[in-house]
Structures are given as structure tokens and as C-alpha cells.
Amino acid sequence: MRNSELDYPKIRYVEAFPVETPQGQLIGLRDPTGIATDMIVLSPDVFFLLQFFDGRHSQKDLRYKYFQAFGSFIYEEQLAQIVDNLDEHFFLENNHFQQRLRQMQKEFMNQPVRKASHAGKSYPEDPKELKQQLENFFTHPQGAGLPNFSTKPDSPEIGGIVVPHIDLRGGGPCYSHAYRALAEASEVDCFIILGTGHSGLRNLYSVLAKDFETPFGVARHDKDFIQQLKTQCQGDYFSEVLPHKSEHTIEFQLIFLQYLFQQKQKPFTFVPILCSFSYHFLDRNTFPEAPDLIDDFTNALQNTIESFGRRVCLIASVDFSHVGVRYGDRTAPDLNFMTRVKEYDQELIKAIEQLDAEAFYRTAEKYEDRYRVCGFAPIYTLLRSIKAKKAKLLKYSDTIVDPYNSRVTFASIVLFK
Structure with missing residues (x-):
């Protein structure tokens, strides 16, 4: 007997991207949460149909939509095979997927630590090689230079940093500017890492009470801070944990922090928080509940920081614009296009330097x-939660991410108390 849910298929939140093949351009689908481990490749006409995989259109409706768009029929057996394939690989929102989700959540939380997801891929697994790679970022011509790890009595007090989360191989030297400033500032006990949640979150935020393991060892989460934060929150931001398993935006910051604190020979704790919403979610007419969730969480975070009794620093792990064919533009960005991109980025950075969350949103x-900033949520949360007196841009840069000249921009910014 056929599963009735498959008669009205509903696609999950997944990433789509162009794939060049000898047969022409196809569309790849991948799951940013890692629940669906395999990539699926679709023809453009089938990809067109996915917009109607909303749980309200039956397979019969989908066949009619196909005929309306292309003037030809897609056979019933062919469409059923496509739906079955998506279901088999957990790309559909249904009971089959929910069972898989519950199983993976249980397995993840039963692990003693959150294991490094990107070691051996984006950075070396060997700690000596990793240390050398990080030091090379500092000494790179575009880097900040090696830090002076001796904190002076008059060292500035840093309340937050904005730092990239681009692949270290593309943006490592830019990271070094924020982390050198952090290394030479007054001491910090606990770091609140606001990572970009690329897979989407039901309640916009996800706090994980779990240690993280990297090649440098185990980084300890701050149980006391998380418990205090939980008592301040009205909403549930603590149960949607699985997106942390494969998300890189917190992991990349931790290896820099571990490197710095190993040089200082001092311990630190951290709080991993994923943030996932765009500026649209601040519009109550479109998303009636989202502004209340954001207010609830940012107020709770600010109150916990102020009452915690130890020195805290916020880290917003973000990239700025994403442009080019890889991200949906029709052509590769030329010099004039990149000039407009950088002007837009500078407007956002100006709002950050002015410590103005409203201006950043506007x-x-x-x-x-227009240019797909990947980091609106962590930056907005940072600006809403921090008590800072001034901010300063240290480095702005970009990198090419594919053979088609697609680019990502990013920056290092320091916020001083």
C-alpha cells in the first residue's frame, strides 16, 4: 500500500545549486543539516516542479503543473519514481524523515562531545599542522601579524567581534585580524559564539549544551551560562540540536580560540548558539511570531551576560555578500558589480560601527x-545583546569560491566595551 504522504509530497528546506555535466546544466540538491547524506541531481524541469511540493498539491496536480509549464506530460510512473527517490534520501518532510530525525538526535546527544565535522577537510586533522596553518594566516601578507600574548594593564576590553566563517583556506588571513585584537585585549572567561545556522531553525535560535572536540582537544561549554540563559528565556531554544552536528560556523571559531588560549596557557568556556533568520522575519505582518522570539532571546542573552559575573565576549560568525553563478546570478561578477557589492557591504559595516541594530536591519x-548576506541573524543578535561603546573595522576582504568567479565577502570587526 502506497504511503499517502507521498501522494502530497512536501520538500524540506534544502540547498539547490547548478551542476555542470556533459549533458548540460542540472540542479543539485543537498541537505545543509546532514540528515540527508547524499546529493540528488535533478533536471531543470523536475526542479521547476519542486516549488509545488508543498504538501497541498497531489501528484496528479503536479503532473498538470508540468503540462502547463512545458506542454508535455510527465508519466505517472516517472513522477512517482522521483517522489520515491526524494523520500528514500530524506528530502521530503514526512513521517519517514521525522523517524530519521529522532534517531539522529538521540545518537548525537548520546555522544560525549560534538566531534569535529570539518577536520581533514577545511583544516588539518593533525594539531601541529593546524597550529602551523593558523600561524601562517597571521603572518600572511594580508594577515594581522602574530599576536603579543602578554596582556597589559591598559589593554582594551573587547565585548564582541564580527569574524568570517568562510572556508579557512579562502579567508584565514581575515580571521587573524579579529583574533589578534582579541589576543591582545583584556582577559575573557566565556565566549558566546553566534554561528550562522545555514539549515534553518524552527525557533530561530539553537543553544547546544555540549562540549566540542577539535584537533586541539575538547573545548568546554559553559553549563552555568546556559542554565542561566534558559531561565531567562520564554521560548524553547534548546531542543533543536541536530543542526549543530555538521554546521561549521562555530567550529571554525573554536579552533582559533583554542590556539590563542593554548598560547596564553589559560582556560576558557564557550556557549554555542546558532542563529537563523533573515531581515524579513522582523516584519510582523509577514512573520507574526518571529519578532517576539527575537526580542525574547536577545533580551534574555543581554540579561544573562550582565548578571553572569564573569567576563564575556560575543563572537558573530558571519560572511557578507555571496555573488556569482554559484549563488544564482546569471553572470560572473565584474569590477562594476563588485563595486556595488562593496558599497552595500560598507553600509552594513557602517551600521555595525555605529552599534545600530535598527540601521543594520533597515x-x-x-x-x-540583493547580495545574499550570510550572517544577518548573528550580527543583529550581537547588536541587540551587547553593551559596547564603539566598534572598528579591522579588515574587509573577499575570495573566489569556484571556477566561475563567484565571490564571498567578509570582514573582521571589533566592538569595544
């Missing part, structure tokens, strides 16, 4: 996220 809204 700038994103004005441009309607």
Missing part, C-alpha cells in the same frame, strides 16, 4: 538582500 531591508 539597510538589509532597503537592498532586499
Whole structure:
């Protein structure tokens, strides 16, 4: 007997990207949460149909939509095979997927630590090689230079940093500017890492009470801070844990922190928080509940920081614009296009330097996220939660991410108390 859920298929939140093949351009699907481990490749006509995989259109409706768009029929057996394939690989939102999700959540939380997801891929697994790679970022011509690890009595007090989360091989030297400033600032006990949640989150935030393991060893999460934060929150931001398993935006910051604190020979704790919303979620007419969730969490975070009794620093792990064919533009960005991109980024950075969350939001809204900033949520959360007196841009850069000249921009910014 056929599963009735498959008669009205509903696609999950997944990433789509162009794939060049000898047969022409196809569309790849991948799951940013890692629940679906395999990539699926679809023809453009089938990809067109996915917009109607909303749980309201039957397979019969989908066949009609196909005929309306292309003037030809897709056979019933062919469509059923496509739906079955998506279901088999956990790309559909249904009971089959929910069972898989519950199983993976249980397995993840039963592990003693969150294991490094990107070691051996984005950075070396060997700790000596990793240390050398990080030091090379500092000494790179575009890097900040090696830090002086001796904190002085008059060292500045840093309340937060904005730092990239681009692959270290593409943006490592830019990371070094924020982390050198952090190394030479007054001491910090606990770091609140606001990572970009690329897979989406039901309640916009996810706090994970779990240690992280990297090639440098185990980084300890701050149980006391998380417990205090939980008592301050009205919403549930603590049960949607699985997106942390494969998300890189917190992991990349931890290896820099571990490197710095090993040089200082001092311990630290951290709080891993994923943030996932765009500027649209601040519009109560479109998303009636989202502004209340954001207010609830940012107020709770600010109150916990102020009452915690130990020195805390916020880290917003973000990239700025994503442009080019890889991200949906029709052509590769030329010099004039990149000039406009950088002007937009500078408007966002100006709002950060002014410590103005509202201006940051209005700038994103004005441009309607034309250049796909990957980090609105952590930056907005940082600006809403921090008590800072000034901010300073240390480095702005970009990198090419594919053979088609697609680019990502990013920056290191320091916020001083």
C-alpha cells in the first residue's frame, strides 16, 4: 500500500545549486543539516516542479503543473519514481524523515562531545599542522601579524567581534585580524559564539549544551551560562540540536580560540548558539511570531551576560555578500558589480560601527538582500545583546569560491566595551 504522504509530497528546506555535466546544466540538491547524506541531481524541469511540493498539491496536480509549464506530460510512473527517490534520501518532510530525525538526535546527544565535522577537510586533522596553518594566516601578507600574548594593564576590553566563517583556506588571513585584537585585549572567561545556522531553525535560535572536540582537544561549554540563559528565556531554544552536528560556523571559531588560549596557557568556556533568520522575519505582518522570539532571546542573552559575573565576549560568525553563478546570478561578477557589492557591504559595516541594530536591519531591508548576506541573524543578535561603546573595522576582504568567479565577502570587526 502506497504511503499517502507521498501522494502530497512536501520538500524540506534544502540547498539547490547548478551542476555542470556533459549533458548540460542540472540542479543539485543537498541537505545543509546532514540528515540527508547524499546529493540528488535533478533536471531543470523536475526542479521547476519542486516549488509545488508543498504538501497541498497531489501528484496528479503536479503532473498538470508540468503540462502547463512545458506542454508535455510527465508519466505517472516517472513522477512517482522521483517522489520515491526524494523520500528514500530524506528530502521530503514526512513521517519517514521525522523517524530519521529522532534517531539522529538521540545518537548525537548520546555522544560525549560534538566531534569535529570539518577536520581533514577545511583544516588539518593533525594539531601541529593546524597550529602551523593558523600561524601562517597571521603572518600572511594580508594577515594581522602574530599576536603579543602578554596582556597589559591598559589593554582594551573587547565585548564582541564580527569574524568570517568562510572556508579557512579562502579567508584565514581575515580571521587573524579579529583574533589578534582579541589576543591582545583584556582577559575573557566565556565566549558566546553566534554561528550562522545555514539549515534553518524552527525557533530561530539553537543553544547546544555540549562540549566540542577539535584537533586541539575538547573545548568546554559553559553549563552555568546556559542554565542561566534558559531561565531567562520564554521560548524553547534548546531542543533543536541536530543542526549543530555538521554546521561549521562555530567550529571554525573554536579552533582559533583554542590556539590563542593554548598560547596564553589559560582556560576558557564557550556557549554555542546558532542563529537563523533573515531581515524579513522582523516584519510582523509577514512573520507574526518571529519578532517576539527575537526580542525574547536577545533580551534574555543581554540579561544573562550582565548578571553572569564573569567576563564575556560575543563572537558573530558571519560572511557578507555571496555573488556569482554559484549563488544564482546569471553572470560572473565584474569590477562594476563588485563595486556595488562593496558599497552595500560598507553600509552594513557602517551600521555595525555605529552599534545600530535598527540601521543594520533597515539597510538589509532597503537592498532586499540583493547580495545574499550570510550572517544577518548573528550580527543583529550581537547588536541587540551587547553593551559596547564603539566598534572598528579591522579588515574587509573577499575570495573566489569556484571556477566561475563567484565571490564571498567578509570582514573582521571589533566592538569595544
